[in-house]
Amino acid sequence: ETATVAVVPGDGIGHEVVPAALEVLDAVADIEFVHAEAGDAVAEQRGTPLPEGTLEAVSEADATLFGATGETSADVILPLRDAVDSFVNVRPARTYPGVDAVQPETDLVILRENTEGVYAGVENRLTEDVSTLTRLVTQSASRRLAEFACDYVESNGHDGFTVAHKNNVMRVTDGLFVDTVREEAAARGVDVDEAYMDAMATHLAMDPAGYDVIVCPNLAGDVLSDLAAGLVGGLGLLPSANIGSERGIFEPVHGCAPDIAGEGIANPSATILSAAMLLEFLGADGAARDVRAAVEATLADGPRTPDLGGTATTDAVAEAVVDRLPEH
């Protein structure tokens, strides 16, 4: 039966990179697309950045391809992650031959808890002077993430993973997180290393090649994955997947780039690679592999957008990727 994919371009270059990725998806899979709106522009027109219809479309689709939004990002992506019960955010960060990077040997993935931590925080302004946020960590969410991490490590041929945390300061909450992750990994026979998230930032900056898979709480994952993005040369090539038990949202790590929006020169690679993660999620592993290979081949010898030193348009890159796909 044909899969249904919600398509939410968002703002700015979202309207350029998402259509480019759709061309690629069209070439390899039979998908029914449902188009929906979210972000700054729709907030201005309709008073809300996340219209009811969009929330419904994403909640009902098998998967969602999301572009990028602007100022309203938190009001859009956080409720959408909730709507698909996305318990893990998968963020691979790797370099490609010929693409400049601060640390060219980087090839790792961050598995970020995606439902709680400070993101589930209930906040209060208690007095004029005092405000609080209640950070939430549950054993169940930690276990679910750990199970995913163990599956991920096994199916990708890694030895184990590193858990990053701050349990010397957040003793009870990150204590529960780390203990649960360690317990689950032990039960599964998966190796676990540990690092404080601050020390991890030093290590990543100096020697990212030392890491394959990093498992961490929500905010730690937010920061460490953006650090990894910096090491591989910016956000331009990084895809991500918000995985729930039945649905997922797939989005480039970059933003809506108002400075170049409308010029048709945005790099579509991150969104096309997000589409490959979407294909994998839908069980189309072969198509996912083909798309990834075509993106790599294009990065190696195809046209490049200005962010990578070229002069090609978004469409030219998308076409080059499609040209490099095997018959489907």
Place this chain on the structure above:
Amino acid sequence: ETATVAVVPGDGIGHEVVPAALEVLDAVADIEFVHAEAGDAVAEQRGTPLPEGTLEAVSEADATLFGATGETSADVILPLRDAVDSFVNVRPARTYPGVDAVQPETDLVILRENTEGVYAGVENRLTEDVSTLTRLVTQSASRRLAEFACDYVESNGHDGFTVAHKNNVMRVTDGLFVDTVREEAAARGVDVDEAYMDAMATHLAMDPAGYDVIVCPNLAGDVLSDLAAGLVGGLGLLPSANIGSERGIFEPVHGCAPDIAGEGIANPSATILSAAMLLEFLGADGAARDVRAAVEATLADGPRTPDLGGTATTDAVAEAVVDRLPEH
């Protein structure tokens, strides 16, 4: 009147780098030293990593020179920061000619809130499944940090500072933090840029030269300063200052390095640079400048410890620094 400085070497190489820094201090200033113990070793001998006498010595001294501790670090340094009411942690990160760095253009300082955020967190295990931590942000602590930041920017000839935060997720608490900092800076006529802490990690990794002074909440400062440390080539050369209204604690950013402890080859530069920050805090600006210049001169053409590719001992480096000081 002679200043009193508490000296807490801690564990491991703390017992090597702190005596080295004392030699340098002895050469430039008239200080009365009070020696005290803390850390893993004392915990084993006396059942507590922070004996009452140490807490008292630090609470009463004009300033403290602290080395490094091991497993018990959080139980030592966090109460000590509290004891001197240290509201800001000053963490400069710069490179030196001839010392390898991932990003050789780095020269910035992080001003980290040092009393609250998740560090002031009251934690609870509410049920088998659920744990919480209450993150605290006050207007008064945010203002005090902002006042310090404005003074710092003015006296160091910078145009302004960048405040790093996550107020799109922690709307009330980081909202209060950022609003207070912005307000104070506006009142003082100091420019303020802003960045989300995750975006800041990307920017720092790619272009640290774009930043001079970064002001941020406690945990953000912990992670971003360790990231900056990675960019300048590791923790080996980084000093830090925990500043209170009347007292301060000065410590290298590195740990107690059990792997090389006892060999007499630890790099004392970070501790000597911390001693320079201590001198400045005590009002001995000239001596502080002289010590910094002597460390730089030693790094440029003097003996080097193995972490910098040399074969010199800790003592040889300390002597080289003392040799490069003007008469005092």
